[in-house]
Structure formats: structure tokens, C-alpha cells
Amino acid sequence: MSLAHPSLTRPGLTRRHLLQGGLALSAFGLALSRLPAAFAQDAEARLLTAGPGEARLLEAGQPATRTWLYDGVSPGPTLRARQGEEVFVRLVNNLPQPTTIHWHGIRIDNAMDGVPHLTQHAVAPGESFDYRFTVPDAGTFWYHPHDRSWEQVARGLYGLLIVEEPEPAEGIRDFAIVADDWRLGEDGQIDEASFGHMMDWSHAGRIGNTLTLNGQDLLEILVRHNAYMRLRLCNTCNARVLELRIEHPGIQLVALDGQPVEPRELTDGYIRLAPGERADLLIHFYREPGSTAAITEVSGGQRLEAGRFVYHPADRVIHHSEPNLRLPANPLPTNLDLGNALSVELLMEGGAMGNLAQAMHEGEMKDIRSLVGAGLAWSINGVAGMTEAPLFTAALGRTVTVDLVNDTQWPHAMHFHGHHFRVLERDGKPAESEAWKDTVLLDRQERAKIAFVADNPGKWMIHCHMLEHQAAGMTSWFVVEA
Numbered sequence: 001m002s003l004a005h006p007s008l009t010r011p012g013l014t015r016r017h018l019l020q021g022g023l024a025l026s027a028f029g030l031a032l033s034r035l036p037a038a039f040a041q042d043a044e045a046r047l048l049t050a051g052p053g054e055a056r057l058l059e060a061g062q063p064a065t066r067t068w069l070y071d072g073v074s075p076g077p078t079l080r081a082r083q084g085e086e087v088f089v090r091l092v093n094n095l096p097q098p099t100t101i102h103w104h105g106i107r108i109d110n111a112m113d114g115v116p117h118l119t120q121h122a123v124a125p126g127e128s129f130d131y132r133f134t135v136p137d138a139g140t141f142w143y144h145p146h147d148r149s150w151e152q153v154a155r156g157l158y159g160l161l162i163v164e165e166p167e168p169a170e171g172i173r174d175f176a177i178v179a180d181d182w183r184l185g186e187d188g189q190i191d192e193a194s195f196g197h198m199m200d201w202s203h204a205g206r207i208g209n210t211l212t213l214n215g216q217d218l219l220e221i222l223v224r225h226n227a228y229m230r231l232r233l234c235n236t237c238n239a240r241v242l243e244l245r246i247e248h249p250g251i252q253l254v255a256l257d258g259q260p261v262e263p264r265e266l267t268d269g270y271i272r273l274a275p276g277e278r279a280d281l282l283i284h285f286y287r288e289p290g291s292t293a294a295i296t297e298v299s300g301g302q303r304l305e306a307g308r309f310v311y312h313p314a315d316r317v318i319h320h321s322e323p324n325l326r327l328p329a330n331p332l333p334t335n336l337d338l339g340n341a342l343s344v345e346l347l348m349e350g351g352a353m354g355n356l357a358q359a360m361h362e363g364e365m366k367d368i369r370s371l372v373g374a375g376l377a378w379s380i381n382g383v384a385g386m387t388e389a390p391l392f393t394a395a396l397g398r399t400v401t402v403d404l405v406n407d408t409q410w411p412h413a414m415h416f417h418g419h420h421f422r423v424l425e426r427d428g429k430p431a432e433s434e435a436w437k438d439t440v441l442l443d444r445q446e447r448a449k450i451a452f453v454a455d456n457p458g459k460w461m462i463h464c465h466m467l468e469h470q471a472a473g474m475t476s477w478f479v480v481e482a
């Protein structure tokens with residue numbers, strides 16, 4: 001029931017183990033002589049293998065589902081690192097198509113951001129790629145492919161990257177829930193026929209029919225009376241905006257998108273998470289032994305029980321001192337110089353029931369009919385898909401404000417790479433939350449003004465995290481000068 005937590009660094013790893021790792025890699029067609037120099041220097045790469053596998057997503061007695069997985073498990077292994085440490089992961093691609101890994105929410109070295117055609121070549125089947133970067137912020141992050149992510153994420157490729165604070169809180173259990181909605185056929189297998197279907201791409205995206213928490217149909221988490229838990233939630237759905245309710249009183253929200261927030265109590269245990277978003281919660285299980293608390297999903301207008309906390313019938317926890325989850329701030333650049341900001345407008349158009357008549361694509365103006373023919377349905381500032389030139393270029397250290405305008409009939413979860421931003425306004429009014437985010441949900445016809453300090457040099461994606469919208473044109477990029 002609980003996620004495996006293999007450590008990223010393996011102190012016990014010896015030279016002999018590394019050699020064996022190298023030999024294993026050569027079986028995939030990688031000549032030993034082509035291994036990077038770092039490998040020969042006793043560096044400890046953690047292998048992470050993407051490949052076909054099976055997952056038991058459904059209740060007992062139902063067939064296993066053929067999926068694509070990291071290291072054969074769903075969700076992929078939870079990677080853990082200490083804040084400021086180096087992460088060194090060797091992605092081995094055993095998939096039948098190219099792939100990459102994007103480390104969502106990590107303010108990363110641009111070369112490690114995992115975006116094909118922008119920061120690296122996609123990793124061909126049978127090849128490997130070394131991701132090596134430091135993690136500046138403590139918090140809850142995740143990893144997933146950035147090549148054909150609409151297919152690869154839907155098939156099960158994702159996992160958490162948890163960055164621990166220098167001094168983890170004592171007396172608080174750390175637990176993570178990865179939520180995904182799968183689209184399965186009657187046979188329990190992934191509905192492959194609907195991949196790339198314009199109906200999904202031009203509407204809400206690929207909405208699944210089977211919700212799992214940690215790859216399980218009904219997740220049961222055993223807790224004890226008086227226990228405290230830091231619960232890390234992550235929405236890895238392709239497109240569903242999850243509306244979760246934890247039916248337990250007194251739940252505190254302590255972080256969003258990996259960044260600490262001023263703790264506040266959730267109303268009725270309700271939290272809404274767009275694809276890609278994370279929330280860290282603090283729960284004190286103070287009900288009586290034997291109690292249960294359901295975790296439900298209500299976005300479809302129905303109360304679907306996806307998991308539950310089950311109190312041990314007798315056990316109680318005794319604390320010698322009251323646990324306190326006070327998360328220290330991360331070293332974000334928070335000094336927004338709004339007076340001298342680079343101001344950018346980002347207009348989102350298109351989709352079903354939208355008014356997009358034409359858009360630029362690959363340098364040509366195309367009408368909606370030919371756009372749809374090319375699998376496109378959305379535009380940013382009148383352009384569908386990636387452009388030669390970036391949307392904007394910011395000098396290093398410059399504050400950037402972006403006015404996001406959702407002129408469509410659909411919600412969009414806009415994700416910025418390499419930076420965290422603050423939402424300053426929604427529909428012209430000051431935003432309620434002072435959180436630092438990497439993804440912001442805009443409801444249909446909503447506007448938001450965000451701001452960040454462009455302090456991370458490189459080429460960075462901006463895209464909708466409804467993965468079908470991204471694939472169908474809602475994607476762009478910006479440059480931060482070195």
C-alpha cells in the first residue's frame with residue numbers, strides 16, 4: 001500500500017556493482033566505451049528503466065493491465081534526495097519509442113530539463129541518458145516523459161521525486177499519494193484506439209474512467225490514533241482536474257507545487273488539483289481507534305471512494321512533544337521588481353466551442369479545418385505549436401509578468417519550466433493565495449497575472465498540462481539569457 005522509497009544515493013554501492021551495472025547496460029546495445037566519464041569515476045547513477053510491464057490496477061480477480069512503467073512498478077519508484085544534493089539518474093529506454101524525463105517543478109539546470117528538440121535529443125529505444133542535477137528546493141516534485149507525454153503518461157510512466165528538508169520533521173509520518181485516472185476498456189486494458197482522438201484533443205483532454213491512488217483501485221492506509229502524517233498528493237492524470245475530499249476534520253495545507261505555504265485548514269477536507277499540481281497536507285488522526293476516513297473524488301458530480309484511512313482498532317501514538325511541521329522557505333528568488341518587469345501577454349484560444357478561425361503553424365497561416373487536419377486545436381498568441389523564435393526573452397534576473405488570458409471554453413493548467421511564479425491577480429482582482437507555483441489552473445474564460453524572477457538561464461517550455469492540449473498546440477517557450 002505504501003510507496004517504495006528507494007534512496008537515490010546508495011552509499012553501499014561498490015565498484016563491482018557499478019561494473020555489473022555497466023555490463024547490464026551493454027545488453028541494451030550500449031558499448032561500455034560510450035559510457036560517460038563520470039561512470040568510470042565511481043559516481044553512483046541510479047538506473048531508471050522505462051519499459052513495458054503489467055500493473056494490477058483493478059480489484060482482485062480482474063486482469064492485470066499492460067502498461068509502460070519505470071522499473072516495472074506503478075507509480076514509478078519514489079526517488080528521494082536531500083535538498084542541495086546531486087541527483088544522478090540513468091534513464092534506460094526499453095520502450096518501443098523515444099522518451100525523455102522531465103523533472104516537474106525542479107528549478108533545474110536547463111540541459112537536464114528533458115524537453116526533446118529544446119534541451120536534449122529524445123532517447124531512442126535501447127539507448128540511455130544521464131540526468132545529473134542538483135535539487136535547490138525541498139518539497140514534493142515528480143518526473144514523467146516529455147516526448148509523446150499524452151501517450152506515455154497515460155500508459156503509466158510517472159513517479160515522485162521527493163526532496164527532503166535538511167532537518168525532516170520528527171514524529172510525523174511521511175506518506176505520498178499519486179492519483180491517476182486511466183482509460184481502460186472492458187477487458188481491463190488501456191484503451192489504445194482512442195489515443196490521438198481529436199474529440200479528446202479539442203475538448204477536455206483524455207479523461208479516464210478508472211481512478212487509482214498509488215496504482216490501486218481502493219487504497220487503504222492504516223493509521224493509528226494520535227498519529228501525524230505529512231501527506232503528499234500529486235495529480236498525474238493526463239487531463240482530469242481532481243477534486244479530492246479527505247473526510248477527516250482539521251487537515252492543514254502546508255505546501256503547493258513543492259513550495260511551503262502559510263498553513264491553513266482545508267474547508268471540508270476539499271482540495272482541487274489540476275494535472276501536474278501537488279499539495280502537501282498535515283493530518284492529525286485524532287479520532288477514536290477503529291475509525292475510518294474516506295478519500296473521495298467528486299469532480300464527476302458523484303462521490304467516488306478512491307481510498308480510505310483506517311485507524312488501528314486499539315493502537316495509539318504517544319508523542320513526547322507536539323510534532324510541528326513548519327516547512328522552511330526554499331531559496332526562491334522572491335523579490336519581484338514589478339516596476340521594471342518585462343510584461344508579456346499570453347492569449348490562449350481554440351478548442352471546441354471556441355472562436356479560433358485560424359492560427360500560424362510552422363510559419364504558415366492555417367484555417368481551423370487544416371489545423372484540425374494536422375492534429376491541432378489550440379493556439380498561444382495566434383500560434384499553434386512550437387515556434388522558431390521564443391515567446392519572449394528575459395535578461396537574467398529580470399522580473400517577468402505574464403497576463404494569461406484563457407479565451408476558451410475549457411480549463412487549462414499552465415505549467416512553466418525552470419521557475420516558480422506567484423499568481424498576483426485573477427480576473428483583475430488580487431489573488432487570495434501567496435503560494436509559489438509551477439502550474440496554474442485557469443478556468444474557462446478566466447484571466448490571471450503571474451510574476452517570477454527569470455533567474456535560471458536557458459530555453460524553457462510553457463504549456464498546458466492537459467497533455468492533449470499541449471500536443472494539440474497549446475505550447476510555447478521562452479529564453480532566459482545567460
Ligand SMILES: [Cu+2]
Pocket residue numbers: 411412413464465466469470474
Ligand atoms: Cu489545456
